Amino acid sequence: MGNPNPRDPRAVLTRRSFVAGSALAAVPFVAGTYVSDASAQATTPPLPAGGERVVQTCSTFDCGGKCDIRAHVKDGVVTRISTRPDADLDEHMPIMRACVRGRGYRRFVYNADRLKYPMKRVGRRGEGRFERITWDEATTLIAAQMKRIGETYGPGARFVHNNTAVSGGAFSGHTMVKRLLNLTGGHLEYYHSVSMGNTAAITPYTYGTAATGNSLDTLLDSKLIILWGHNPTETIFGHLNHYLQRAKDKGIRIVVVDPRYSDTVAAYADEWVPLLPTTDNALMDAMAYVIVSEGLQDQKFLDTYCIGFDEVHMPEGVPPGESWKSYLLGEKDGTPKTPDWAERITRVPAATIRHLAREYAVAKPAALIQGWGPQRHVCGERTARGGSVLPALTGNVGIRGGWACGYGGIGNRKFPASPDMLANPVKGKINITTWTEAVEDASQITPTTGLRGAEKLDADIRMIFCLAGNYMANQNPDINATVKLLEDERKVEFIVCSDLYFTPSARYADVLLPETSFMERWNLGATWGSGNYFVLSEKLVEPPFECRSDYEWLAEVARKLGVEQAFTLGRSEKDWIAALVEDTRKAMPSEGVPTFEELLVRRVHKFAGSESYVAFEKQIRDPENNKFSTPSGKIEIFSKRLYDMKNPAIPAVPRYVPSPEGPSDPLAARYPLQFITWKGKNRANSTMFVSPWMKQVQQQRLWINPLDAEPRGIHQGDPVRVFNDRGITVVPAEVTPRIIPGVVALQSAAWWAPDRDGIDRGGCANVLTSRRRTPLNGNSHQTNLVEVRKA
Numbered sequence: 089m090g091n092p093n094p095r096d097p098r099a100v101l102t103r104r105s106f107v108a109g110s111a112l113a114a115v116p117f118v119a120g121t122y123v124s125d126a127s128a129q130a131t132t133p134p135l136p137a138g139g140e141r142v143v144q145t146c147s148t149f150d151c152g153g154k155c156d157i158r159a160h161v162k163d164g165v166v167t168r169i170s171t172r173p174d175a176d177l178d179e180h181m182p183i184m185r186a187c188v189r190g191r192g193y194r195r196f197v198y199n200a201d202r203l204k205y206p207m208k209r210v211g212r213r214g215e216g217r218f219e220r221i222t223w224d225e226a227t228t229l230i231a232a233q234m235k236r237i238g239e240t241y242g243p244g245a246r247f248v249h250n251n252t253a254v255s256g257g258a259f260s261g262h263t264m265v266k267r268l269l270n271l272t273g274g275h276l277e278y279y280h281s282v283s284m285g286n287t288a289a290i291t292p293y294t295y296g297t298a299a300t301g302n303s304l305d306t307l308l309d310s311k312l313i314i315l316w317g318h319n320p321t322e323t324i325f326g327h328l329n330h331y332l333q334r335a336k337d338k339g340i341r342i343v344v345v346d347p348r349y350s351d352t353v354a355a356y357a358d359e360w361v362p363l364l365p366t367t368d369n370a371l372m373d374a375m376a377y378v379i380v381s382e383g384l385q386d387q388k389f390l391d392t393y394c395i396g397f398d399e400v401h402m403p404e405g406v407p408p409g410e411s412w413k414s415y416l417l418g419e420k421d422g423t424p425k426t427p428d429w430a431e432r433i434t435r436v437p438a439a440t441i442r443h444l445a446r447e448y449a450v451a452k453p454a455a456l457i458q459g460w461g462p463q464r465h466v467c468g469e470r471t472a473r474g475g476s477v478l479p480a481l482t483g484n485v486g487i488r489g490g491w492a493c494g495y496g497g498i499g500n501r502k503f504p505a506s507p508d509m510l511a512n513p514v515k516g517k518i519n520i521t522t523w524t525e526a527v528e529d530a531s532q533i534t535p536t537t538g539l540r541g542a543e544k545l546d547a548d549i550r551m552i553f554c555l556a557g558n559y560m561a562n563q564n565p566d567i568n569a570t571v572k573l574l575e576d577e578r579k580v581e582f583i584v585c586s587d588l589y590f591t592p593s594a595r596y597a598d599v600l601l602p603e604t605s606f607m608e609r610w611n612l613g614a615t616w617g618s619g620n621y622f623v624l625s626e627k628l629v630e631p632p633f634e635c636r637s638d639y640e641w642l643a644e645v646a647r648k649l650g651v652e653q654a655f656t657l658g659r660s661e662k663d664w665i666a667a668l669v670e671d672t673r674k675a676m677p678s679e680g681v682p683t684f685e686e687l688l689v690r691r692v693h694k695f696a697g698s699e700s701y702v703a704f705e706k707q708i709r710d711p712e713n714n715k716f717s718t719p720s721g722k723i724e725i726f727s728k729r730l731y732d733m734k735n736p737a738i739p740a741v742p743r744y745v746p747s748p749e750g751p752s753d754p755l756a757a758r759y760p761l762q763f764i765t766w767k768g769k770n771r772a773n774s775t776m777f778v779s780p781w782m783k784q785v786q787q788q789r790l791w792i793n794p795l796d797a798e799p800r801g802i803h804q805g806d807p808v809r810v811f812n813d814r815g816i817t818v819v820p821a822e823v824t825p826r827i828i829p830g831v832v833a834l835q836s837a838a839w840w841a842p843d844r845d846g847i848d849r850g851g852c853a854n855v856l857t858s859r860r861r862t863p864l865n866g867n868s869h870q871t872n873l874v875e876v877r878k879a
């Protein structure tokens with residue numbers, strides 16, 4: 089098997105664009121030779137004559153789902169997208185029907201703003217001036233720079249950025265460029281997922297693994313489902329919506345804890361519990377306090393399977409008073425963690441906390457499921473850990489209808505094989521959060537700031553590949569600081585970007601390459617979350633203009649570097665996909681995986697073993713013979729490993745600790761509003777941002793509560809300035825009670841569109857967000873204080 093799927097929790101543990109048209113005009117850097125040629129073809133294709141072929145296929149976006157879409161192809165053009173007919177529903181493996189984005193895929197593929205030719209930067213970096221070059225020139229230039237930079241600074245000066253747009257596919261330029269780099273000396277690797285890395289890192293401290301999720305059919309046995317910072321109505325998460333809908337139909341009570349009245353609250357919730365961001369642990373603490381003080385905990389479960397709940401079940405060498413119960417009752421600090429205590433911190437009424445706690449404790453089995461929004465905070469690890477111990481307190485681990493919580497990877501998931509990236513001769517690996525330091529001065533990065541596999545780095549980053557990603561500028565926190573680094577041509581000397589569009593990150597390319605879309609090449613798509621299947625993503629149409637797949641131009645670069653055969657193994661892109669199917673067959677001989685020829689007919693393969701699965705079922709049924717993979721072999725409510733870190737920001741028992749840029753930070757005197765983002769239904773991160781159809785689905789607006797809008801004189805639709813010390817964005821206000829007072833929110837991943845004064849006019853969240861790292865070195869895009877004024 090090749091490299092594991094990054095969404096697989098086991099993998100985590102073992103290794104683990106400018107707005108076209110008007111906004112372009114507002115930007116000083118553009119003007120040059122790059123012209124978005126709106127008169128070019130590729131707008132609405134003419135309706136062709138002749139027969140129509142309906143192809144079952146999927147996209148390879150990083151969107152949470154992997155739906156069964158049906159592409160209607162006529163005379164080499166996709167004329168329409170439909171989806172799986174209702175009649176094709178398989179209750180045991182409900183492959184999803186396309187969401188609004190899927191229905192609109194054609195406007196991603198057929199769009200006059202697509203990049204059309206390879207281009208080379210001509211102005212200052214970031215100025216946005218490019219000129220057309222040939223593919224031969226582009227690949228010659230890339231090969232020469234790979235060689236020069238590798239020889240001058242060492243291979244570790246070459247970096248492949250965090251690019252997720254094709255991660256829903258088994259094969260991608262992002263993977264294959266690593267193969268090519270490894271064949272020619274290696275590259276600087278990173279670990280940590282900005283998506284869910286904080287919960288993936290901390291969940292094993294409780295359970296020994298991040299694979300804490302059950303198969304979703306088991307939710308139908310729950311009596312209560314709590315979705316904590318989880319918005320699957322928009323984020324999808326495998327086929328969770330299918331089961332939530334069925335749970336709702338069955339009358340199972342659903343509660344959503346979220347500062348926003350999200351679409352998920354609207355779709356499913358019997359109760360919405362809004363709270364201030366970063367205060368989740370205080371709510372959890374008070375729930376636990378109610379449960380413990382009223383004797384509602386599952387004491388037998390705690391005594392049998394857990395360590396650290398009370399003073400009699402503590403690891404060796406820890407002084408008295410350190411247990412969770414002692415903390416909750418305030419035995420050491422004199423503060424019992426009562427609902428009244430928590431109300432002041434969270435703004436959740438004490439009465440709500442009491443009833444939520446009682447309900448969760450008695451509604452056995454109950455499933456408390458965390459989304460990843462709360463863990464993309466500076467307190468993300470604490471929040472994930474707090475969530476992971478409540479099921480232990482109530483005995484909801486290892487049973488149908490319960491849920492162990494934390495990351496929630498599903499242990500019986502299987503993925504198709506992916507290509508072998510080959511061994512990387514460069515040993516040091518950085519946490520993705522430190523890539524800017526690795527650009528600025530790599531000697532700042534040490535094991536304490538997350539360097540793995542080496543004591544120090546040999547080189548600063550001098551070359552970046554940004555293939556199918558917009559993270560380099562747009563999606564990284566604190567854009568204004570980030571692009572200053574990119575602009576300095578003495579630091580990173582060469583940047584290669586491939587995209588379909590002229591994104592804010594693409595603006596920083598030295599060579600900018602027009603890639604194919606998923607409809608123009610072969611791949612295998614697999615969902616994440618749940619959904620044990622893969623779908624053939626067929627090449628439906630020929631690439632337009634001079635677009636080429638990353639693999640094709642990488643093969644040309646490989647030839648120029650003298651490693652073509654070793655890189656391609658003589659395979660075309662389609663041959664690679666066929667080979668991956670074959671590798672999957674070999675790796676899972678009992679799975680009935682089809683041959684590639686068979687897959688061309690069957691289209692989808694559902695893995696066997698997709699039946700009901702309950703995490704930790706064995707450990708609970710037979711604890712003598714099945715230990716948890718923690719140091720103590722038990723569920724660790726108290727973690728000796730965390731205790732030994734002696735870091736008050738990541739305490740041994742989960743507990744509320746006020747966060748920097750949380751509501752109690754003195755900075756709130758200047759910037760009194762908390763600022764968060766959410767992932768919206770009309771794009772996958774920033775992918776599809778340019779689609780005119782998707783812009784009609786949901787406008788980029790700042791959600792602000794009437795209680796915050798009124799004293800500021802802000803009315804519905806008014807343009808407002810959202811600002812802090814890091815930046816300013818101007819965006820229309822959505823004055824709505826759908827957000828708790830004290831908090832404002834923007835949908836994440838709008839394209840950054842700075843005007844001449846550097847003020848963003850696009851509603852891009854990351855001009856405001858912080859690069860502060862979590863205690864375990866993770867990202868914290870969500871934890872920010874701002875002020876808002878009428879623009």
Ligand SMILES: Nc1nc2c(c(=O)[nH]1)N[C@H]1C(S)=C(S)[C@@H](COP(=O)(O)OP(=O)(O)OC[C@H]3O[C@@H](n4cnc5c(=O)[nH]c(N)nc54)[C@H](O)[C@@H]3O)O[C@H]1N2
Pocket residue numbers: 150151152252282283284316317318319322323324325345346347348350364365366367368459460461462464465764765766767768769770771772773774870
């Ligand atoms: N439509 C769509 N779907 C997507 C994506 C997309 O861009 N668009 N992106 C995909 C990707 S890459 C990922 S990683 C996943 C991400 O999935 P998530 O991380 O789960 O999604 P978010 O919308 O960031 O956060 C979920 C919810 O957390 C809430 N929240 C924020 N802060 C707090 C807090 O402090 N406490 C609590 N309780 N709630 C809080 C937000 O209001 C939001 O409703 O989604 C995937 N799915």
Ligand SMILES: Nc1nc2c(c(=O)[nH]1)N[C@H]1C(S)=C(S)[C@@H](COP(=O)(O)OP(=O)(O)OC[C@H]3O[C@@H](n4cnc5c(=O)[nH]c(N)nc54)[C@H](O)[C@@H]3O)O[C@H]1N2
Pocket residue numbers: 105150250251252253254282283284464555556557558559560563564565586587588589591603604605606765766767772773774775776836837853854857869870
């Ligand atoms: N404020 C804030 N920032 C965040 C987050 C947040 O919640 N809040 N979430 C973070 C998370 S979880 C993630 S995963 C990252 C995502 O950040 P990225 O991984 O950068 O993902 P996208 O923003 O979707 O950018 C993908 C780019 O690839 C292009 N693309 C799509 N398909 C193809 C293709 O086939 N080939 C090529 N060459 N290009 C293609 C798209 O046009 C798009 O420009 O953002 C992070 N940033």
Ligand code: SF4
Pocket residue numbers: 147149151152153154155184185186187188189190191324772
């Ligand atoms: S964007 Fe994701 S959820 Fe929507 S149709 Fe495509 S695969 Fe499905």
Ligand SMILES: [Mo]
Pocket residue numbers: 252282283284
């Ligand atoms: Mo993500």
